[in-house]
Amino acid sequence: MLLISCPFCGERPEDEFGFGGDASVRHQGGGDGTEPASVEQYADYLYLRDNPKGRHAEYWVHRYGCRRWLVAERDTVTHEIFSVKSASEGGTG
Amino acid sequence: MSGARRIPGAGLLAGAPPVSFCFDGHRHTGVAGESLAAALIANGERVVARSFKYHRPRGVMGIGNEEPGALVTIARPTGDEPNVRATTVELYDGLEARGQNAWPSVRFDLTAVNDVLSPLFPAGFYYKTFMEPVSAWPFYERMIRRIAGLGEVPRVADREIYTSTHAHADILVAGGGAAGLQAALIAARAGARVILADENPWFGLGLLGETATIDGLPAHDWAREVGKELAQFENVTLLKRTSVAGRYEQGFVILCQNLRDAPPAAGDPMPRWRLWKLRVKQTIIATGAIERPLLFANNDRPGVMTTSAAVGYLDRYGVLVGGRIMVAAGDDAAHDAAARLARAGAQVTVVDSRDSGSRIALEAGASVEWRARAVNTRGRAGVTTVRIEGSAGHRWVPADIVATSGGWSPALHLYAQTGGKPVWDDTRQMFIPGTTEQGAVTVGACNGTFDLGAALGEATSAAVKVCEAIRLTAAARSPVAENSHDTAGAGQWSEVRGRKRCFVDIQNDVTVADLDLAVQEGYRSIEHVKRYTTLGMGTDQGKLGNVNGVKAIAEARGEAMSAVGTTRFRPPYVPLPMGVVAAHLSPDQHHPMRRTAAHQLHEAAGCVWLNAGAWLRPQFYRRGGETDLEAVNREVLAVRRNVGLVDVSTLGKIEIAGPDTITFLNRVYTNGWSTLKVGMGRYGLMLREDGIVFDDGVTMRLGEQHFVMSTTSSGAGAVYEWLTMLLETRWRDLRVTLMPVTEQWFAAALAGPKAREVLGRVAEGFEVSNDAFPFMGGRVGRVAGIPARVFRISFSGELSYEINVPADRGEELWTALLDAGRPEEMAPYGLESMGVLRLEKGHFVIGREAEGRTNPYDIGLGRMVSTKKWFVGKEALDFPEMKNPRRRQLVGVVPANKTERLPSSAHLVLPEAPDKVGGSQGWVASMAWSPTLDHDIALALVEGGHARTGERLLAYAPIAGKKVAVDLVAPHFYDPDGGRQSG
The missing domain is CATH 3.30.1360.120 (Probable tRNA modification gtpase trme; domain 1)
Known part of the structure; x- marks a missing residue:
């Protein structure tokens, strides 16, 4: 079980958190409809994800804590977590 | 006859009170605190269970958690417990055990006909045989379940008490042998918060009978003194009878602690097992090594056991496992063991595959033959004779125990569980830790270090380093071991004959021939061979058999051990009782139950409760003798x-x-x-x-x-x-x-x-x-x-x-x-x-009519979709499939004959082809009796449903055996204009 250091609450076990997927994925469509996406682009955005070996920026939500969204940089092989920050400061989705 | 007997005054339990126990209806006497396996051996019970597939007799082969064969069911007032390793349960007065997988008993098992028929059960037998016809699968399943399988699922709810706890520590030491004790002592003296866990009731069991001394003390006495010293530290927690079951990322570790085996006395709140969920900064893995069995024909008979187990019963429990003991040695450690067995009075023969070696067994009165091997055994309910192949040819020799020394396998499980990679050491013929793991270090035999003095030194320097990593200063004083030497050697491999009766996995009945066949059929990866043959997939997880399996596969592939590698090690290291995972939580405590502020008033009004997601909600309020409806x-x-x-x-x-x-x-x-x-x-x-x-x-x-x-x-x-x-x-x-x-x-x-x-x-x-x-x-x-x-x-x-x-x-x-x-x-x-x-009104509900594949158009809410602005999901609504007219769409359903009731969970099918495979037109999502309309109504998702109102279909519920003609209608049954709510 991971130990995630929530910038608001401190170190907490993984079961307090929910996983939110790849934080580097950029919304096709601008995230507010300002950059229209083609059907193909949008389908890629919805359904295709890389499965990187190594460092990975990902969203986590502190579900049973402060309920804030976080961006954690985690090694997908060793599970080492390099940094955790508030999602409002990082992530490009 | 086994020739086994107790040696008065020997072992750690000398002086413990006798207790009475029962095995398969036979009443015996044992010693309180010894393992059931020890008691069974001492009482001459050789056949303890039958094997998984062929129902061959199984006896005790190991002495601890590695035991593959001696699985018993313990009868308990709180519910029977199947698949208990006889080697790990401590004897208590009144213990009742049954051997497993046999009918009517392990001594006389009628299903053993499987063994005679074994040529019909090759690797992948189940996959190959029970394919066609599909309609016979339920029959096959019943048959297979009756014949195969391990133990029997208890038929009553488990009433035992379990508990769990969370804890934090600086350093966890896994294993209380010489290296573990030494590492714990260094860390304890440095002021670290230490937890030392060992699966046995005693520390330092591997030091029993050790010829070397530590700081001038017999090795096991040193272990006892260190144990006493550690107990004095407030910063140290000693956990005996506690297996480190799983290591996970970032120092998360699961421990399973046995608190008692005997049933609780009335009113005694002591739980049986405790699950520890630990978070530690560093783990020192000192889990030792497990002796590898040898591969030879009929190597599964009761009486064949590892040499360390054979001598362990003597050292720990004062039980001599047999009268005539054949030791199949490949290293000096086996000669040490043979010497102790001979001194205890057994007639010991050592066959050693090497040219020469230790003379200690010879000096103790054993006969020793060099360049000789055990190659086969005979005996109906246990070994009676062993076939020896030596420089002087072949011969059968009487023996009731064959103690095998194939070499040693470091217990790498905890090391590898978080991703550590074992590598093959060709010199010493064993897998040892390769990469270093973050937050963990291996010391002693599990690191491939078998010399006692070297292991103590390794433990000392590892503990000092680990303390430094957590900013503590430790004194690097290592005790002096005299007369210590590397006893493990390089082990030996048998030249296997009669590969069909040569068992690699004792529990799952996997033979060398099965592995040969799997490789022949094209399975190359060890992970695939494992799953095809079930090698190492039993409750013992291949602790004894896996390395032999790797060897057999390597030979079959004509490749090196390193090319084959190991399967992935996954937690848990030992089987965890299901109860300890649920721990003390009763079923209604597994998630928080939410109650509304008026809960008490609903209760007082006689409501019938419904679990609705996280909430407890009133379903309806019954009055007098009303039915639900x-x-x-x-x-x-x-x-x-x-x-x-x-x-x-x-x-x-x-x-x-x-x-x-x-x-x-x-x-x-x-x-x-x-x-x-x-x-x-x-x-x-x-x-x-x-x-x-x-x-x-x-x-x-x-x-x-x-x-x-x-x-x-x-x-x-x-x-x-x-x-x-x-x-x-x-x-x-x-x-x-x-x-x-x-x-x-x-x-x-x-x-x-x-x-x-x-x-x-x-x-x-x-x-x-x-x-x-x-x-x-x-x-x-x-x-x-x-x-x-x-x-x-x-x-x-x-x-x-x-x-x-x-x-x-x-x-x-x-x-x-x-x-x-x-x-x-x-x-x-x-x-x-x-x-x-809401059903009468035709309102959809998320999770019913909108069921995870439903878009707004499907439920008739296209008018809610704005074309003038962007919103989340808008791009996806432009996917061609989203407006496919054949999508499943929301319709109303009423019975064609209004006096008929609709079946629940019905599919809607065409009346002319109700049984056509794949002919479902959709399904009923919600249905109810409408008291307002006086007939059943339903909402359904039907392929192209919006264009099909007026069509007649069949509501078909095959399990209930009901077919009812229905008409598709608009989904608004009542007040479709909405005048009542807005007036």
């Missing part, structure tokens, strides 16, 4: 004709504030919000990014910049999470703040034609007339003196007001409303009745 009918008709009261507190509530809220709502809902006025609400439909319906509900505008959003009960958490994600990651420029307030409010809805009259009696500060308080309006004022938000919204289709008050005043509101409705004889109604009311 009668109660629901009464409640529904009261709402249609009069007035009713329902607790709707569970609906999700999110307060929204900020100048950009209208923009925000326009983005998250499919419909437009720009024209919403203060004091009015609007129904919204929320989609996922893939265009599928996610949530719905009314958002009320309470002020210029103040809104309250209502979500579905089950979606409350997920919607809040999703909306905050949008605001925190994408729309940081929007000035909008959310606050989840579901639990802060109690909500009750008055519904029915008389609702206005009831509300009028208690409303303060707002008018209730239709003009002053129109449909979809929201008012803030007081109700029965309580500050309230009142929304005129409707789910039932009747005139309805949802009254929200602070949760701590919920009971007060509920009581006041029932009082106010006394002239109308107003009664509460429950979730079931609400379901009938």
Whole structure:
């Protein structure tokens, strides 16, 4: 079980958190409809994800804590977590 | 005859009281605290179980958790416990055990015919044989389950007591042998918080009989002294009978502690097992090594055991395992063991595959033959003779025990569980740790270090380093071991003959021939061979057999051991009782149960409860001798004709504030919000990014910049999470703040034609007339003196007001409303009745009609999809598939003959081809008896349903065996124009 250091609450076990997927994925469509996406682009955005070996920026939500969204940089092989920050400061989705 | 006997005064339990126990109906005497395996051996019980597939006799082969064969069922007053390793259960007075996998008994097992038929059961037998016809699968399954399998699932609920605990420490030391004790001592003296865990009841068991001395003491005495010293430290926790079962990332470790084996005395609250969930900074892995069995023909007979186990029973329990012992040696450690067995009075023969070696066994009176091997055994219920192959040719030699020394396998499980990579050491013929693992270090035999002095030195320097890593200074004093030497050697491999009867995995009956066949059939990866042959997939997880399996596969592939490698090591290291995972939680404690503020009042009113997601909700309120349906009918008709009261507190509530809220709502809902006025609400439909319906509900505008959003009960958490994600990651420029307030409010809805009259009696500060308080309006004022938000919204289709008050005043509101409705004889109604009311109106429900594949068009809500603005999911609605006319669409369903009842869980099929495979046209999502219409009604999702109203189909429920002709109709059964709710 991971130990995630929530910038608001401190170190907490993984079961307090929910996983939110790849934080580097950029919304096709601008995230507010300002950059229209083609059907193909949008389908890629919805359904295709890389499965990187190594460092990975990902969203986590502190579900049973402060309920804030976080961006954690985690090694997908060793599970080492390099940094955790508030999602409002990082992530490009 | 086994020739086994007790040696008076020997072992760690000398002087312990005798106890009586029972095995397979035979009453025996043993010693309190010894293992059941020891007691069985001492009493001459050789056949303890039958094997998994061939039902061959199985005896005791190991001495601890590695035991593959001696699985028994323990009869307990709290429920029988199957698959208990006889080597790990401590004997108590009155223990009752049965051998497994045999009928009628392990001594005389009729199903052993499988063994005679074994040529018919090759690797992958089940995959190959029981294929066709598909219709016979249930029969095959019953047959296979009867013959194969391990133990029997208890038929009563387990009444044992279990517990779990969380703990933190600086350093966990796994294993209380020489290296583990030394490492713990160094860390303890440095002031670290240390937990030392060992699966046995004693520390330092591997040092019993050790010829070397430590700091001038016999090795095991040193271990005892260190144990005593460690017990004095306040910063040290010693856990005996505790297996380190799993290591996970970032120092998370699971330990399973055995607190007692005997059934509890009446009123004794001591649990049987405790699960430790540890978070540690560093782990020192000192798990030792497991002796590898040898591969030869009929190497599975009772009486064949590892040499370390054979001598272990003598050293620990004072039990001599046999009268005539054949030691098949390949290293000097086996000669040490043979010497001890000979001194205890056994007639010992050592065959050693090497040219020469230790003379200690010879000097102790054993006969020793070099360049010789054991190659086969005979004996019906256990070994009676062993075939020896030596320089002088072959011969059969009488023996009741064959002690095998194939070499050693470091116990790498904990090291490898988090990703550590074992590598093959060709010199010493063993897998040893390769890469270093973060936060963990291996020392002693599990690191491949078998020389006692070297192991102690390694433990010392590792502990010092680990202390440094956590900023503690440790003194690096290592004890002096004299006369220590590396006894492990390089081990030996048998030249296997008769590969069919040569067992690699004792528990799963996997032979060398099975592995040969798997490789021949094209399985190359060890992971694939494992799953095809079930090698190492038993409860022992291949602790004894796996390395031999790797060797056999390497030979079959003609490749090196390193090319084959090991299978992935996964937790747990030992089988965990299911009970200890649930621990002390009773079934209703596994997740928090939410109750609304009026819970006690519902209970007092005789409601029938329903588990609805995280909430406990009233299903309906029974009166007198009403049936369920009668109660629901009464409640529904009261709402249609009069007035009713329902607790709707569970609906999700999110307060929204900020100048950009209208923009925000326009983005998250499919419909437009720009024209919403203060004091009015609007129904919204929320989609996922893939265009599928996610949530719905009314958002009320309470002020210029103040809104309250209502979500579905089950979606409350997920919607809040999703909306905050949008605001925190994408729309940081929007000035909008959310606050989840579901639990802060109690909500009750008055519904029915008389609702206005009831509300009028208690409303303060707002008018209730239709003009002053129109449909979809929201008012803030007081109700029965309580500050309230009142929304005129409707789910039932009747005139309805949802009254929200602070949760701590919920009971007060509920009581006041029932009082106010006394002239109308107003009664509460429950979730079931609400379901009938919404079904009559044709309202869809998330999770029923909108079921995770449903888009707005499918449920007839295309008019809610704005074309004038962007919203989440809009792009996906442009996917061609989203407007496919053959999608499953929402329709109403009524029985063709209105007096007939609809079957529940029905598929809708074509009347002319009801049994056509793949011919389902759709299914009934919700159905109910409508007391308003006096017949059954249903909502269904039907392929191309919107264009099919008027069509006749069959509602087919094959399990219930019912077929009913139905007509597809529009999904609004009652008041389709909505005049009743808005008038």
